[in-house]
Amino acid sequence: MDLKKVAQEIREILDNRRKDIELSFIEDEHIYFMKDNDGKVRNNFPSVSKILKKFYEEFPAEEISLKKAKGDLVEQQRLLAEWKAAGDYSTNMGSRVHYFLEKKTLELFEYPKEVREPMFECDFTQILKGDSMINAGNNYLKLMKERGAELLDTEIVLGDPNLGYVGQPDKVWLIKSKDEKSFGMIITDWKTNKPKNFEENQFTKRLKVPFQKHPDNALGHYFLQLPFYGKLLKEMLKGSKYEDIKFFGCIIVLLKENSDFEEFRVPKDVIDTVFSLNIKKYIS
Helix, strand or coil, X not given: CCXXXXXXXXXXXXXXXXXXXXXXXXXCCCEEEEECCCCCEECCCCEHHHHHHHHXXXXXXXXXXXXXXXXXXXXXXXXXXXXXXXXXXXXXXXXXXXXXXXXXXXXXXXXCCCCCCCCCCCCHHHHHHHHHHHHHHHHHHHHHHHCCCEEEEECCCEEECCCCEEECCCEEEEEECCCCCCEEEEEEEEECCCHHHHCCCCXXXXXXXXXXXXXXXXXXXXXXHHHHHHHHHHHHCCCCCCCCCEEEEEXXXXXXXXXXXXXXECCHHHHHHHHHCCHHHHCC
């Protein structure tokens, strides 16, 4: 089977589906537009990131900062600003890493596609750390080549009026089964978190029902994120020759500052639960 040909056919199917439902994404404003089931184009469909928040408690920044500041409102604002700056610092480095790795992915797998350079400002330390993570990502791409994977696409704009949400997975691959008699899809996502954010300790809480077996930490959140993209992909392929395409799973790829990487495969029970979930129950 020619996976490159299959990838092109699936891209065309998804393109046609996007046209049918008038699905688009405005990058500058990070806004999605899509027809609802009544034929009205709307821009208020929730993203995967928003839906995920239904399954864990958000960090109570206001409450914790006030407690740390011992009621001093000025000190509280200083703490909040400090936390935001730290978050922006990490986001900038992550954006740079994602940008260069997306370009490398498209180049290595010979998929001619324009990549828009995001706005990021990185200092020398960020550049050094980021370059090590980019090296790690390049090593992972070589591994995917060795596995015989074919790139379907990067940052695919997905959405479905029936499911009622939208999103963009980092990368979707086609890969043959071990016996090479069939093929399926895999979703992968780069992550640039500190490794400790993937670890559990005695204070780690659990996600909300029905994912209560899994940790309420960065890794647990990513466990949920990727299958929601898979659910959208499968829905958008309904009615096509690939509607029964197998879904082989999701892999979170943690890029490290020593140019190494670590794979975290999303547990099957999480994928099965997301695929069977009545999403509309969690969309408000």
